[in-house]
Amino acid sequence: MAAFIQYVVYFIILVALAIPLGAYIGKVMRGEHVFLSCICGPCERLVYRIMGIDSKEDMNAKTYALSAVLFNVIGFFVLFVMLLIQGILPLNPEKISGNSWHLAFNTAVSFMTNTNWQAYSGETALSYFSQMMGLTVQNFVSAACGMAVLFAIIRGFTRVKAKGLGNFWVDLTRSVLYILMPISMAGAILLASQGVVQSFHAYDEVELLEPMAADAEGNVIEGAVIDVEQGTVTVDGTPVEGASIITKQMVPLGPAASQIAIKQLGTNGGGFFGLNSTHPFENPTIFSNLIEMLFLLLIPVSLCFTFGACVRDKRQGIAIFAAMMIMLVAFTAVCGVSEQNGTPQLSQNGAVAMESTDGTAGGNMEGKETRFGIATSVTWAAWTTAASNGSVNSMHDSYTPLGGLVPMLQMQLGEVIFGGVGCGLYGMLAFAILAVFVAGLMVGRTPEYLGKKIEPFEMKMAALCCLATPLVILLFSGIATLVPSTVESLNNPGAHGLSEILYTYSSGGGNNGSAFAGFNANTPFINVTMGLTMLGARFIPMLTMIYAAGSLAAKKKVAVTAGTLSTCNGLFVFLLVFVVLLVGALSFFPALSLGPIAEYFQMMA
Numbered sequence: 001m002a003a004f005i006q007y008v009v010y011f012i013i014l015v016a017l018a019i020p021l022g023a024y025i026g027k028v029m030r031g032e033h034v035f036l037s038c039i040c041g042p043c044e045r046l047v048y049r050i051m052g053i054d055s056k057e058d059m060n061a062k063t064y065a066l067s068a069v070l071f072n073v074i075g076f077f078v079l080f081v082m083l084l085i086q087g088i089l090p091l092n093p094e095k096i097s098g099n100s101w102h103l104a105f106n107t108a109v110s111f112m113t114n115t116n117w118q119a120y121s122g123e124t125a126l127s128y129f130s131q132m133m134g135l136t137v138q139n140f141v142s143a144a145c146g147m148a149v150l151f152a153i154i155r156g157f158t159r160v161k162a163k164g165l166g167n168f169w170v171d172l173t174r175s176v177l178y179i180l181m182p183i184s185m186a187g188a189i190l191l192a193s194q195g196v197v198q199s200f201h202a203y204d205e206v207e208l209l210e211p212m213a214a215d216a217e218g219n220v221i222e223g224a225v226i227d228v229e230q231g232t233v234t235v236d237g238t239p240v241e242g243a244s245i246i247t248k249q250m251v252p253l254g255p256a257a258s259q260i261a262i263k264q265l266g267t268n269g270g271g272f273f274g275l276n277s278t279h280p281f282e283n284p285t286i287f288s289n290l291i292e293m294l295f296l297l298l299i300p301v302s303l304c305f306t307f308g309a310c311v312r313d314k315r316q317g318i319a320i321f322a323a324m325m326i327m328l329v330a331f332t333a334v335c336g337v338s339e340q341n342g343t344p345q346l347s348q349n350g351a352v353a354m355e356s357t358d359g360t361a362g363g364n365m366e367g368k369e370t371r372f373g374i375a376t377s378v379t380w381a382a383w384t385t386a387a388s389n390g391s392v393n394s395m396h397d398s399y400t401p402l403g404g405l406v407p408m409l410q411m412q413l414g415e416v417i418f419g420g421v422g423c424g425l426y427g428m429l430a431f432a433i434l435a436v437f438v439a440g441l442m443v444g445r446t447p448e449y450l451g452k453k454i455e456p457f458e459m460k461m462a463a464l465c466c467l468a469t470p471l472v473i474l475l476f477s478g479i480a481t482l483v484p485s486t487v488e489s490l491n492n493p494g495a496h497g498l499s500e501i502l503y504t505y506s507s508g509g510g511n512n513g514s515a516f517a518g519f520n521a522n523t524p525f526i527n528v529t530m531g532l533t534m535l536g537a538r539f540i541p542m543l544t545m546i547y548a549a550g551s552l553a554a555k556k557k558v559a560v561t562a563g564t565l566s567t568c569n570g571l572f573v574f575l576l577v578f579v580v581l582l583v584g585a586l587s588f589f590p591a592l593s594l595g596p597i598a599e600y601f602q603m604m605a
Helices: 002-029 037-051 061-084 101-112 128-158 168-193 257-265 286-310 314-341 373-386 401-412 423-443 456-481 484-488 494-509 524-553 570-594 596-604
Strands: 204-214 225-227 232-235 244-251
Touching (some): 002 373, 061 101, 061 524, 101 128, 101 524, 128 168, 128 257, 128 286, 128 524, 168 257, 204 225, 257 286, 286 314, 286 373, 286 423, 314 401, 314 423, 373 401, 401 456, 401 494, 456 484, 456 494, 456 524, 456 570, 484 524, 494 524
Antiparallel strands (some): 225 232
């Protein structure tokens, strides 16, 4: 019961914060006066003046799409070069050298596409300058780009016989100045107050409470008797040749709080440290965990209510919100039950309690923080993969087969269960177009959505948008299984090994960035193919929906009649959920059957 109450409270707080934020975002993007206008307004006009932007220019679909692509291409090259030459750049107290070309390519693509897949540990591979001026900047602008494109698509539904979809540069600037920066600044201050590090100091060296011993290969020697004064290490009275005694530990520092706030808010997810939000310097307390977890879905949920306000029919936004929330609650429940029940192997034939008792957490606690427990870990796992965020506060590789299937499947559905900032909602709008098309076929009418007829061009764009993610995930994960270096990178054989590969490419294709953690993904082949996966899954849906919006904006509104399908009632919500799950099931069921589902039945046998 306590766990159930936790789940309910988390969802209530999320929705309670999202509703007013959704109203605020709508006002900002429509250019209305808000309480931050007196501060952000002059900054906005200064940006336009410096960049030579005509804020009154109304871009057509081609110009809007070209602006978005060029902006991202430039951002990619700047970050790519920065990572290659970081060894000679400032703010590098640990003298970390530049990345290899394939790791720099993968990381630059990852952060430019809002994926934040990390084939490295931040504290050992990146300098403060690269983290702050490279990754954090991309965290802001990649999220803002997704939000900007969403509003171009919304204008496609609301405008009548128009050629323009708005101004990309205006949408981008407002998203950063009025929405992402103020909330991130407040979040960074709150996180720093909880002990999240924010420093330019070099790494500290501290004395260990107890010395450790390592052999010549660097492995910790278990059961060693250490005499620090004599410098000897023995096991069962036998001296260990070549053993070293470790009495100090390096403690990484850095400007973490400022990056963590926007990595969560912008559904980016890239950790400042390799352990991400399981690291005590990124997530030290229950309160910091709550802040970061709410930030995972805050803007994606808010945008559902913004959508309703912008199309002047709040019921439309509520319908989209309901479809997304139904799937999220269902997936969270499946994951929570699976983790609480564990497996026969975990229970060791009853020797380990799977039910909570006094003094024990119960359930599958492997890979989870004891300070967070199963309920908070499961909520985070479900929310971070629903939001295409990818940050973790537990190790998904240690989840039960069905518990691990949930985050994997949420990514494979095309990040439409709220999804990333902006991109999640316009991905769901593509599914809504498919849903009204299916309904139109049933009754023999031309499908309509929000007063616009859905004709062949819009259907082609929507279908391509919905199928892009499954195509790139299955294509590259299939190729990866045939490459010997991929198999050698696995820590587990059989069904779980396939799950690790499938999860990796699902994470890249779902613009997520989380990992099963049992897979060494830092090889040239994986870095390059993951980069291509991320590019395809980000830009194919984005461009198809922009062009669909351009076509819709040029159309006239059609009158609502008795035969018009309502897109804001329970029947449409059910149809929308059905279409999303149908596309996901048809695309991924064979692969999932060979991975987590096969592993589940192996454990149950």
